[in-house]
Amino acid sequence: MSAARIVTAVIALGACLAQPVVAGDESPQAAIRTFELRIAQRRVPPAQRVLRATEGERVELRWSADEPLVLHVHGYDLETRVAPGKPAVTAFAARLTGRFPVEIHGEGGAKHRHGALLHVEIHPR
């Protein structure tokens, strides 16, 4: 085996290992489901209180907000920081099915018997 082949193999192996866990079972051609979410006064428009996607899709929540917030997607346990002028994206492969609340964490929001900011519903294929 030539040196070049070994190097290629090592790089390929490294690339595999370096893959983030979330992307593990995601096929490259997975449909992407994108949601543009504008948070104003800790709320999103009523039509966006429930977001639906299908198992296997790639979900992208594109956030913008009028104040600095920490957003937490339950179940998938993803945290995203967003601030005015600093939009952020929460992206994940929809492998768990269920109805997952997205909540605002940090000061204030957590004290209440909190209603979720919105719910992400991942329906089975």
Added chain:
Amino acid sequence: MSRFIRASCGAAALALLPAEAAAHAFGARYDLPLPLALWLAAAGLSVALSFVVFAVALRRGAGAPTPRLALLRLHPLALAALRAISVCVFFVVIAAGLFGTQDPFRNLAPAFVWIAWWIGFTYVSALVGDLWALLNPWKALYLWAEAIARQIRPAARFGLHWNLPAALGVWPATALLLAFGWIEIVWDGNAVPANIAWLALGYSLLTWTGMFLFGREAWLRSGEVFAVYFGMLAKLAPSEVRSGNGAAGEWNLRPPAAGLLDSRPVSASAAAFVIVMLAIVTFDGLRETPLWAVSDALWSAAATAGLLALPCLFALAILGACGLMAWLTRDDTRPASAGELARLFVPTLLPIALAYHVAHYLSYLLVAGQVVIPLASDPLGLGWDLFGTARYKIAADVVGARFAWFTSVVVIVLGHVLAMYLAHRLALERFAAPGTARRSQYPFAALMIAYTMLSLWILAQPIVETVE
């Protein structure tokens, strides 16, 4: 319990660093509402199979003695060992509550008590038998105290053995069940480990006082709410555990739910106990539906009122159906009152309640219940790793929405059919003519279908939290 989680999630979120966010998986329930097609299928099947029960069950010969098959007789030493383990777990949970970290997610007490024991043992009791009668740590500790007392003064009898009035029935346990339901569903502090430990200690004091005053078995029958609760569920089990006077336990196989075929009416207090059981499990689901969306400020008051009102509503509906049943069967050789019929037939609603309970909690138990695995190694949240499982990560994908949906539909339809069948069998034994027995079942079947539909309707609702 989901409330335990919901209430504590916020507090925990404040304390947790992002890196520890995985702990959140513990709490919430992520159930998707039952899709319309499955809802319709389950509802249709329930109604259709109700007619099958009408057609088939009434031809069966009633009154044959239930066959029993002895499986196992526990050696007294084995029983003592089981009880010793149970008592150890009891002390570990109390120690974790008192001396462990007060973060509900890193302490064994909340997860063990609310998920593993309160939900898990419900299923064990219904599917296996009354293991609580063998493992009950309060009973075990009292038995040991009795044994020690016998060693010291062989002649004297331990305890006062006052006469517990028979009219009291299981009313003390019914009141305690309502209180426990309130703690589970309404009380904000129910996930705080120290609160759980103090409640367990307070309940221990109450239980041992009751046993000392009225005798061990008398109190276990009427005041030890968990003995009554798990004992009631064990009537559904395909086996029965009988423990003699603490000396040995025997384990018999029998047809499932044979415990519910006793043709004698239960006491009014036992019927009330069953109604409170049904109401608590239904209310726990109902308060998560959009129907129950009340504001934060009113939540506790509204939930308390709902928890008290629902058993009364259920009792009224049952008495109404039984009143109609009494009227329909008034030409029987032994006409029955509405009250007597209610006491006879209320226990047959248990399979529907259990089925709804499984539909509501099974995926939660299977996912959130896994948290007991790491916490068993580090019960106090002090960084221990007793069994090498402290780093166990919850596998949130062991069950998905599809599993939850199909188990829900299957168990609810099965529970419904079993309930209908049991009620028919009891009616055949109670009423002289098969025609009268059949007539008696129209109102009760309507009640059961309504109860099954209510359970399915709740499952078809999205879980909502409070409105702003």
